[in-house]
Every structure is written in structure tokens, then in C-alpha cells.
Amino acid sequence: MTITESIQQIKASLPSGTKLIAVSKMHPASAIEEAYAAGMRDFGENKVQELAAKAEVLPKDIRWHMIGHLQTNKVKYIAPFVHLIHSVDSLHLLQTINKEAIKNNRIINYLLEVHIAQEESKFGLSPVQVVPLIEEIKSADLHNVRLCGLMCMASNTDNRDEIRQEFRSVATLFKYIKSAYFADDEAFAQLSMGMSHDYQIAAEEGSTYVRVGTAIFGQRDYSTNK
Numbered sequence: 001m002t003i004t005e006s007i008q009q010i011k012a013s014l015p016s017g018t019k020l021i022a023v024s025k026m027h028p029a030s031a032i033e034e035a036y037a038a039g040m041r042d043f044g045e046n047k048v049q050e051l052a053a054k055a056e057v058l059p060k061d062i063r064w065h066m067i068g069h070l071q072t073n074k075v076k077y078i079a080p081f082v083h084l085i086h087s088v089d090s091l092h093l094l095q096t097i098n099k100e101a102i103k104n105n106r107i108i109n110y111l112l113e114v115h116i117a118q119e120e121s122k123f124g125l126s127p128v129q130v131v132p133l134i135e136e137i138k139s140a141d142l143h144n145v146r147l148c149g150l151m152c153m154a155s156n157t158d159n160r161d162e163i164r165q166e167f168r169s170v171a172t173l174f175k176y177i178k179s180a181y182f183a184d185d186e187a188f189a190q191l192s193m194g195m196s197h198d199y200q201i202a203a204e205e206g207s208t209y210v211r212v213g214t215a216i217f218g219q220r221d222y223s224t225n226k
Contacts (some may be wrong), residue, residue, distance in 0.1 A: 023213030
């Protein structure tokens with residue numbers, strides 16, 4: 001199946017409220033250009049260097065999503081153009097993003113990353129840490145960043161019931177936060193859940209963004225990447 005056919009098939013399977021992000025990490029610009037020609041405008045990258053390099057040579061109307069772990073010392077490289085940062089997990093990181101947004105005279109949209117999967121991870125907030133951080137954010141002087149919702153990754157398992165429960169728990173947290181803190185804020189509306197192996201479950205559980213790479217571009221060749 002071609003990249004174009006895969007995109008068309010995935011888009012046709014998604015509910016109207018769910019948008020597809022093509023995760024293009026480790027794939028060449030030519031593959032992104034094919035997806036772009038098929039109508040894709042939202043692309044996700046895990047590494048700052050790769051995102052910045054691709055943004056330089058690819059069409060300027062692409063909406064770039066930073067979906068991987070973001071280090072504070074690398075925020076400056078994507079601050080001028082990034083559309084949405086999915087992986088904020090600390091006030092310190094957010095303060096850095098705000099500082100770089102001021103330098104670029106723009107407001108940067110972001111999501112808080114919730115660590116819901118069973119696998120060990122250094123990154124992401126536990127569900128019980130999310131609300132306290134939001135309260136810190138609301139009392140901080142951060143006018144150049146905008147919280148738009150939550151992001152998570154489910155456990156890497158074949159147990160679809162477990163995956164569904166994890167997505168459902170984050171969707172429930174999202175709804176609580178929306179009603180308690182952002183009821184009148186239209187910007188807080190995004191739930192980024194689901195990848196190639198579980199995006200359909202995520203969409204059923206209310207995801208507004210699904211991040212799909214392999215199911216669009218095929219397997220990555222890790223041997224050519226450091």
C-alpha cells in the first residue's frame with residue numbers, strides 16, 4: 001500500500017472529531033512530500049534536530065508537532081515555528097518555552113504529557129501530578145504559552161482491554177480538568193492519544209489527535225540512524 005493509500009484509509013476510519021498526525025521520524029523528506037501531496041499538513045517528530053532540519057526544507061504551511069521528550073536547551077530551535085508541543089511534563093520546561101515564545105513574539109500551544117503506560121518511563125506526569133501542576137501553571141506568569149489539553153501513550157501490549165482502560169482514564173482526567181479549570185477556555189480541547197497499533201481504540205475513547213507513523217510510512221530503518 002502506498003503512503004497516499006494508507007493516509008486515505010486511516011482518515012476514512014477516523015471519526016470527524018479526530019485529526020491524523022503523520023509521525024515522520026526517521027523517514028526522509030521525500031516520504032513527507034508524498035504525504036503532503038496526499039493532503040497531510042500535520043506531521044510529528046520525536047527529535048528536535050530532525051524536526052528543525054525538515055522544517056527548513058519542507059513546505060512552510062506544514063503544522064509541526066513535537067511529540068518526543070523535549071530538553072530545555074533545545075526549545076529555542078523549534079520555538080519560532082512549532083505548532084504544538086505534546087510533551088510538556090514540568091513547570092521548568094514550560095517556563096523555558098514561555099521565554100523562547102516571548103523572544104519569537106508568539107504564543108506556543110502545548111499539551112501536558114501523562115504517563116499512563118505500564119512500562120517504566122522517565123517522562124510524563126503521573127495522573128495525580130497533573131492537577132497540582134495545572135494549579136502551579138495558573139499561578140505562574142506565563143502569558144506566551146497556551147495549554148490545549150493532554151497527551152499520553154498506552155502500554156505496549158496486545159491486551160486491547162488494558163489499552164482501552166488506559167485511554168479511558170486519561171479521557172476522564174481530561175474531562176475533569178476541562179470542567180474544573182477550563183470550562184470557558186475553548187483552547188483546552190485536545191486529547192492526543194493513540195499510535196499505529198492502537199489509534200482506533202484511542203479515537204473511540206475521545207482522542208482528538210492520533211499520532212500514526214508505521215501504518216503510514218512503513219517500518220523505519222533504524223540501522224542508518226544514530
